[in-house]
Amino acid sequence: xxxxxxxxxxxxxxxxxxxxxxxxxxxxxxxxxxxxxxxxxxxxxxxxxxxxxxxxxxxxxxxxxxxxxxxxxxxxxxxxxxxxxxxxxxxxxxxxxxxxxxxxxxxxxxxxxxxxxxxxxxxxxxxxxxxxxxxxxxxxxx
Numbered sequence: 001x002x003x004x005x006x007x008x009x010x011x012x013x014x015x016x017x018x019x020x021x022x023x024x025x026x027x028x029x030x031x032x033x034x035x036x037x038x039x040x041x042x043x044x045x046x047x048x049x050x051x052x053x054x055x056x057x058x059x060x061x062x063x064x065x066x067x068x069x070x071x072x073x074x075x076x077x078x079x080x081x082x083x084x085x086x087x088x089x090x091x092x093x094x095x096x097x098x099x100x101x102x103x104x105x106x107x108x109x110x111x112x113x114x115x116x117x118x119x120x121x122x123x124x125x126x127x128x129x130x131x132x133x134x135x136x137x138x139x140x141x142x
Contacts, residue, residue, distance in 0.1 A: 022077035024064050026057040028086035057083055078132060085128050089121065096124065 061079055068077050089096045090103050093110065098120075102108040112118050117125075
Protein backbone atom coordinates (compact mmCIF):
# COMPACT_ATOMS: atom_id res chain seq x y z
CA UNK A 1 0.00 0.00 0.00
CA UNK A 2 2.58 2.67 0.89
CA UNK A 3 4.69 1.70 -2.12
CA UNK A 4 1.81 2.54 -4.48
CA UNK A 5 1.23 5.99 -2.98
CA UNK A 6 4.99 6.60 -2.91
CA UNK A 7 5.21 5.62 -6.58
CA UNK A 8 2.27 7.85 -7.48
CA UNK A 9 3.79 10.91 -5.85
CA UNK A 10 7.30 10.18 -7.17
CA UNK A 11 6.01 9.71 -10.73
CA UNK A 12 4.20 13.04 -10.60
CA UNK A 13 7.52 14.61 -9.65
CA UNK A 14 9.25 13.16 -12.72
CA UNK A 15 6.82 14.59 -15.27
CA UNK A 16 8.33 18.07 -15.56
CA UNK A 17 10.61 20.59 -13.95
CA UNK A 18 8.00 23.38 -14.06
CA UNK A 19 5.89 24.35 -11.08
CA UNK A 20 3.53 21.57 -10.06
CA UNK A 21 0.19 21.97 -8.36
CA UNK A 22 -1.04 18.67 -7.03
CA UNK A 23 -4.70 18.02 -6.29
CA UNK A 24 -5.01 14.74 -4.42
CA UNK A 25 -8.32 13.12 -3.49
CA UNK A 26 -8.50 10.64 -0.63
CA UNK A 27 -10.69 7.56 -0.94
CA UNK A 28 -14.02 7.22 0.81
CA UNK A 29 -15.12 4.28 2.95
CA UNK A 30 -17.36 2.38 0.55
CA UNK A 31 -17.16 -0.71 2.76
CA UNK A 32 -18.67 1.10 5.73
CA UNK A 33 -22.05 1.28 4.03
CA UNK A 34 -24.31 -1.58 3.06
CA UNK A 35 -24.62 -0.63 -0.60
CA UNK A 36 -20.87 -0.74 -1.15
CA UNK A 37 -20.53 -3.84 1.00
CA UNK A 38 -23.05 -5.74 -1.12
CA UNK A 39 -21.19 -4.70 -4.26
CA UNK A 40 -17.86 -6.08 -3.06
CA UNK A 41 -19.02 -9.20 -1.27
CA UNK A 42 -21.49 -11.97 -1.87
CA UNK A 43 -21.60 -12.63 1.87
CA UNK A 44 -24.52 -11.14 3.79
CA UNK A 45 -22.14 -8.65 5.36
CA UNK A 46 -18.77 -7.71 3.96
CA UNK A 47 -15.76 -7.77 6.20
CA UNK A 48 -14.86 -4.42 7.67
CA UNK A 49 -12.11 -3.20 5.37
CA UNK A 50 -12.18 0.38 6.62
CA UNK A 51 -8.63 0.07 7.91
CA UNK A 52 -7.42 -0.31 4.30
CA UNK A 53 -8.99 3.00 3.28
CA UNK A 54 -7.83 4.78 6.43
CA UNK A 55 -4.26 3.54 5.98
CA UNK A 56 -4.21 4.46 2.28
CA UNK A 57 -5.45 7.99 3.07
CA UNK A 58 -2.89 8.42 5.86
CA UNK A 59 -0.04 7.20 3.66
CA UNK A 60 -1.17 9.31 0.72
CA UNK A 61 -1.17 12.45 2.86
CA UNK A 62 2.22 11.54 4.29
CA UNK A 63 3.82 11.06 0.88
CA UNK A 64 2.29 14.24 -0.53
CA UNK A 65 3.83 16.17 2.41
CA UNK A 66 7.20 14.47 1.85
CA UNK A 67 7.12 15.31 -1.84
CA UNK A 68 6.20 18.96 -1.24
CA UNK A 69 8.89 19.27 1.44
CA UNK A 70 11.46 17.85 -0.99
CA UNK A 71 10.38 20.32 -3.73
CA UNK A 72 9.13 23.39 -1.84
CA UNK A 73 9.94 26.00 -4.48
CA UNK A 74 8.26 24.26 -7.40
CA UNK A 75 5.36 22.38 -5.80
CA UNK A 76 2.14 23.15 -4.03
CA UNK A 77 -0.41 20.52 -3.08
CA UNK A 78 -3.93 20.23 -1.75
CA UNK A 79 -5.51 17.11 -0.36
CA UNK A 80 -9.29 16.87 -0.60
CA UNK A 81 -10.88 14.24 1.61
CA UNK A 82 -13.82 12.56 -0.09
CA UNK A 83 -13.57 10.28 2.94
CA UNK A 84 -14.57 13.18 5.21
CA UNK A 85 -17.34 14.34 2.88
CA UNK A 86 -18.92 10.90 2.50
CA UNK A 87 -18.57 10.15 6.20
CA UNK A 88 -20.19 13.47 7.14
CA UNK A 89 -23.12 12.95 4.75
CA UNK A 90 -23.69 9.24 5.35
CA UNK A 91 -23.41 9.49 9.13
CA UNK A 92 -26.03 12.25 9.21
CA UNK A 93 -28.00 12.11 5.95
CA UNK A 94 -31.02 14.01 7.26
CA UNK A 95 -29.00 17.17 7.89
CA UNK A 96 -28.00 17.07 4.21
CA UNK A 97 -31.56 16.62 2.92
CA UNK A 98 -31.56 12.83 2.56
CA UNK A 99 -33.72 10.22 4.23
CA UNK A 100 -32.02 7.83 6.65
CA UNK A 101 -32.98 4.82 4.52
CA UNK A 102 -31.12 6.32 1.52
CA UNK A 103 -27.76 5.58 3.17
CA UNK A 104 -27.86 1.96 1.95
CA UNK A 105 -30.52 2.12 -0.75
CA UNK A 106 -29.50 1.23 -4.30
CA UNK A 107 -31.26 3.61 -6.68
CA UNK A 108 -32.05 6.04 -3.87
CA UNK A 109 -31.19 9.68 -3.38
CA UNK A 110 -27.57 8.92 -2.37
CA UNK A 111 -26.50 5.86 -4.40
CA UNK A 112 -27.28 5.50 -8.11
CA UNK A 113 -26.32 1.83 -7.95
CA UNK A 114 -24.19 -0.35 -5.67
CA UNK A 115 -21.18 1.96 -5.87
CA UNK A 116 -21.78 5.23 -7.70
CA UNK A 117 -23.12 8.31 -5.91
CA UNK A 118 -25.98 10.36 -7.35
CA UNK A 119 -25.77 13.87 -8.76
CA UNK A 120 -26.95 15.17 -5.38
CA UNK A 121 -23.83 13.71 -3.73
CA UNK A 122 -21.65 15.00 -6.56
CA UNK A 123 -23.05 18.48 -5.85
CA UNK A 124 -21.97 18.19 -2.20
CA UNK A 125 -18.50 17.01 -3.27
CA UNK A 126 -18.23 19.92 -5.74
CA UNK A 127 -19.25 22.39 -3.05
CA UNK A 128 -16.64 20.98 -0.63
CA UNK A 129 -13.94 21.06 -3.32
CA UNK A 130 -14.82 24.65 -4.22
CA UNK A 131 -14.62 25.62 -0.56
CA UNK A 132 -11.16 24.06 -0.29
CA UNK A 133 -9.98 25.88 -3.42
CA UNK A 134 -11.49 29.19 -2.34
CA UNK A 135 -9.67 28.96 0.99
CA UNK A 136 -6.26 28.66 -0.70
CA UNK A 137 -4.17 31.82 -0.85
CA UNK A 138 -3.41 33.23 -4.25
CA UNK A 139 0.21 32.90 -5.27
CA UNK A 140 2.31 34.84 -7.72
CA UNK A 141 5.32 33.30 -9.43
CA UNK A 142 8.81 34.71 -9.01
